[in-house]
Amino acid sequence: MSSVPSVPPVNDLLLRALRSESVERPPVWMMRQAGRYLPEYRAVRAKSDFLTMCRTPELAVEVTLQPLDLVGVDAAIIFSDILVIPEAMGMHLTLDEGIGPQFSAPIRGNADLARLHAVDPHDGLGYVLDALRLARREIGNKVPLIGFAGAPWTLAAYMVEGKGTKQFAIAKRMLFENPLLAHNLLDKLATAVGDYMVAQVEAGAQVLQLFESWASALGPREFREFCIPYLARIAKRVAPTGVPLIVFAPGAGWALGEIAEATGAQAIGVDWHTAPQDAREQCAPYGVALQGNLDPCALYASPEEIRRRTHEMISAFGPIGHVANLGHGILPDVPPAHARAFVDAVKEWRWTEEALATAGSHAQLAGVR
Amino acid sequence: MSSVPSVPPVNDLLLRALRSESVERPPVWMMRQAGRYLPEYRAVRAKSDFLTMCRTPELAVEVTLQPLDLVGVDAAIIFSDILVIPEAMGMHLTLDEGIGPQFSAPIRGNADLARLHAVDPHDGLGYVLDALRLARREIGNKVPLIGFAGAPWTLAAYMVEGKGTKQFAIAKRMLFENPLLAHNLLDKLATAVGDYMVAQVEAGAQVLQLFESWASALGPREFREFCIPYLARIAKRVAPTGVPLIVFAPGAGWALGEIAEATGAQAIGVDWHTAPQDAREQCAPYGVALQGNLDPCALYASPEEIRRRTHEMISAFGPIGHVANLGHGILPDVPPAHARAFVDAVKEWRWTEEALATAGSHAQLAGVR
Numbered sequence: 001m002s003s004v005p006s007v008p009p010v011n012d013l014l015l016r017a018l019r020s021e022s023v024e025r026p027p028v029w030m031m032r033q034a035g036r037y038l039p040e041y042r043a044v045r046a047k048s049d050f051l052t053m054c055r056t057p058e059l060a061v062e063v064t065l066q067p068l069d070l071v072g073v074d075a076a077i078i079f080s081d082i083l084v085i086p087e088a089m090g091m092h093l094t095l096d097e098g099i100g101p102q103f104s105a106p107i108r109g110n111a112d113l114a115r116l117h118a119v120d121p122h123d124g125l126g127y128v129l130d131a132l133r134l135a136r137r138e139i140g141n142k143v144p145l146i147g148f149a150g151a152p153w154t155l156a157a158y159m160v161e162g163k164g165t166k167q168f169a170i171a172k173r174m175l176f177e178n179p180l181l182a183h184n185l186l187d188k189l190a191t192a193v194g195d196y197m198v199a200q201v202e203a204g205a206q207v208l209q210l211f212e213s214w215a216s217a218l219g220p221r222e223f224r225e226f227c228i229p230y231l232a233r234i235a236k237r238v239a240p241t242g243v244p245l246i247v248f249a250p251g252a253g254w255a256l257g258e259i260a261e262a263t264g265a266q267a268i269g270v271d272w273h274t275a276p277q278d279a280r281e282q283c284a285p286y287g288v289a290l291q292g293n294l295d296p297c298a299l300y301a302s303p304e305e306i307r308r309r310t311h312e313m314i315s316a317f318g319p320i321g322h323v324a325n326l327g328h329g330i331l332p333d334v335p336p337a338h339a340r341a342f343v344d345a346v347k348e349w350r351w352t353e354e355a356l357a358t359a360g361s362h363a364q365l366a367g368v369r
Numbered sequence: 370m371s372s373v374p375s376v377p378p379v380n381d382l383l384l385r386a387l388r389s390e391s392v393e394r395p396p397v398w399m400m401r402q403a404g405r406y407l408p409e410y411r412a413v414r415a416k417s418d419f420l421t422m423c424r425t426p427e428l429a430v431e432v433t434l435q436p437l438d439l440v441g442v443d444a445a446i447i448f449s450d451i452l453v454i455p456e457a458m459g460m461h462l463t464l465d466e467g468i469g470p471q472f473s474a475p476i477r478g479n480a481d482l483a484r485l486h487a488v489d490p491h492d493g494l495g496y497v498l499d500a501l502r503l504a505r506r507e508i509g510n511k512v513p514l515i516g517f518a519g520a521p522w523t524l525a526a527y528m529v530e531g532k533g534t535k536q537f538a539i540a541k542r543m544l545f546e547n548p549l550l551a552h553n554l555l556d557k558l559a560t561a562v563g564d565y566m567v568a569q570v571e572a573g574a575q576v577l578q579l580f581e582s583w584a585s586a587l588g589p590r591e592f593r594e595f596c597i598p599y600l601a602r603i604a605k606r607v608a609p610t611g612v613p614l615i616v617f618a619p620g621a622g623w624a625l626g627e628i629a630e631a632t633g634a635q636a637i638g639v640d641w642h643t644a645p646q647d648a649r650e651q652c653a654p655y656g657v658a659l660q661g662n663l664d665p666c667a668l669y670a671s672p673e674e675i676r677r678r679t680h681e682m683i684s685a686f687g688p689i690g691h692v693a694n695l696g697h698g699i700l701p702d703v704p705p706a707h708a709r710a711f712v713d714a715v716k717e718w719r720w721t722e723e724a725l726a727t728a729g730s731h732a733q734l735a736g737v738r
Binding site: 166167169172173175176177216219220222251253254272273274275278295297298300301305327331333 | 535536538541542544545546585588589591620622623641642643644647664666667669670674696700702
């Protein structure tokens with residue numbers, strides 16, 4: 001357990017930005033950076049299926065490390081999947097090419113719920129913890145390592161539907177027809193996710209990201225009832241670890257301030273629908289860092305155009321508390337050179353002393369930590 | 370052409386609400402109200418495929434009228450599909466059960482674009498105009514008849530992808546890789562849509578709705594470049610007809626004020642993600658009516674809960690310039706009794722004299738037309 005090195009990474013830009021400290025340029029990483037757009041990833045994937053990669057620490061770590069050298073990002077995120085939690089609760093998960101993740105026996109009633117068992121992350125999810133420990137050993141103290149989990153509503157949506165769908169109408173139907181059942185499921189998930197994230201920290205994760213990937217399926221009222229309280233509970237559970245938490249709820253751009261307030265997270269992810277200024281205004285009272293938010297489709301543009309848009313984005317977020325990222329996962333058909341153009345554009349950016357000084361005093365006035 | 374009765378409908382609540390006049394209760398209709406949730410619709414659909422129903426005025430009008438008696442809505446919307454325009458431009462459309470709409474030869478380059486021909490709505494879309502004329506004769510002057518079309522970006526997205534997708538990555542790729550080609554396609558579509566909507570008015574449509582159904586695929590910058598100018602052009606084209614226009618761009622809740630300003634439309638549709646108060650604040654300077662926005666999934670709740678939420682929604686939009694509707698199309702597995710519970714809840718609502726008087730003077734101050 002304590003084989004994990006405790007020295008801070010040499011490249012600690014991400015940790016400093018998440019603490020809203022002054023940085024000469026934003027740190028940069030990409031959601032799904034260990035992914036299909038890299039030929040080197042596809043080479044590993046050609047030899048074993050996705051779930052085997054998740055479950056085999058050596059393979060998971062191999063692809064976790066790829067973007068560090070190949071793309072030059074400032075952080076690694078452990079290769080895994082948000083659906084490992086429902087699987088560890090006893091659901092049978094398959095991931096077939098072209099179909100996506102599927103559960104053979106979705107949760108539709110109390111009997112299904114009763115079948116789910118509590119998760120001891122060291123048991124059911126030990127392979128992810130092993131991968132984190134191995135990744136930390138391999139990375140040494142070069143860059144921080146990010147752990148992650150799916151948030152309760154998102155996991156519940158998959159578990160109730162049995163698969164990804166456009167509207168999640170079956171899962172939403174449960175919220176309206178049987179809200180008590182939904183809350184019981186979300187409650188179990190919040191416990192499992194919280195325990196899992198704490199175990200990730202113990203295994204070496206230096207930053208955590210919580211993905212509420214299907215926030216977009218809910219209107220304001222349901223988001224407040226079925227998402228926010230569970231995000232807050234998990235944030236409270238991981239807070240004593242001292243590891244910064246990023247909460248990302250794509251499709252709920254209107255709720256960034258509410259998420260920041262309810263969770264007390266160190267950073268809020270911003271999707272590509274949301275204007276950086278809008279995110280800043282919403283979150284100003286809470287002193288959080290923001291992460292995002294270039295449209296992944298902007299990586300289809302020319303490298304010159306990518307550079308121009310990346311610089312515009314950095315400028316719009318401003319110098320304090322910004323982690324450069326895409327506003328969603330990188331798409332599989334993006335040329336790696338275009339991913340590098342994005343990362344390089346961030347890395348060549350330099351905030352002037354003047355901009356930093358002005359922003360610093362503004363942030364102090366606004367009570368930024 | 371002039372067989373269309375010109376007397377105003379007896380139930381003119383919708384027209385009055387769209388003019389932001391004082392009404393004792395909001396008018397109510399539902400997007401996709403002529404649809405699969407009705408057994409009577411499924412009975413017609415069992416005997417002929419979807420496109421045949423669109424192309425056969427008698428069948429289209431039969432299902433157009435069904436919700437008037439069966440659900441009691443305050444307006445009819447002509448049964449048709451937004452993809453009739455690309456089809457009239459020469460694209461081959463198929464609509465297979467379980468697969469959805471597909472074009473066999475999607476638009477990917479200049480040569481594909483050159484193959485599209487200009488649309489004379491009286492020729493290529495005469496069957497829709499015939500259906501509108503027949504519907505007006507059948508409805509008499511009971512309730513207003515709504516015509517509609519898909520907006521250019523939404524049509525382009527389908528035409529470039531060849532089918533509906535989750536992310537519209539191919540269509541978005543065109544916006545980034547070849548914006549000129551995209552603009553040329555949108556330009557052709559804006560002309561076709563504008564001409565078509567004017568022809569719908571001549572054929573008897575008393576209200577028009579423009580559906581930018583895939584607004585959600587675009588971030589703010591692309592929405593401003595590839596959607597708003599074309600919505601504005603179409604609005605300008607139909608304005609001289611004097612028929613009120615509703616613009617609905619689900620997934621662009623942040624843009625309601627910009628859409629209202631750019632189009633000068635009489636009403637803006639509000640999706641179920643967007644809080645009524647937020648929509649009102651954004652649109653306050655433009656004196657537009659708002660339409661929406663109960664979450665279609667709320668119709669899975671009990672009739673009592675539907676009633677409660679519908680009344681909350683009406684109250685949140687306030688007495689001036691509100692058309693009660695869902696925030697998206699009604700889902701096919703909603704019990705008809707629940708659709709009626711929604712409609713009945715609107716119809717039993719009565720604004721007090723006091724609320725109307727207060728709102729009226731506020732609206733006058735704010736410059737509502």
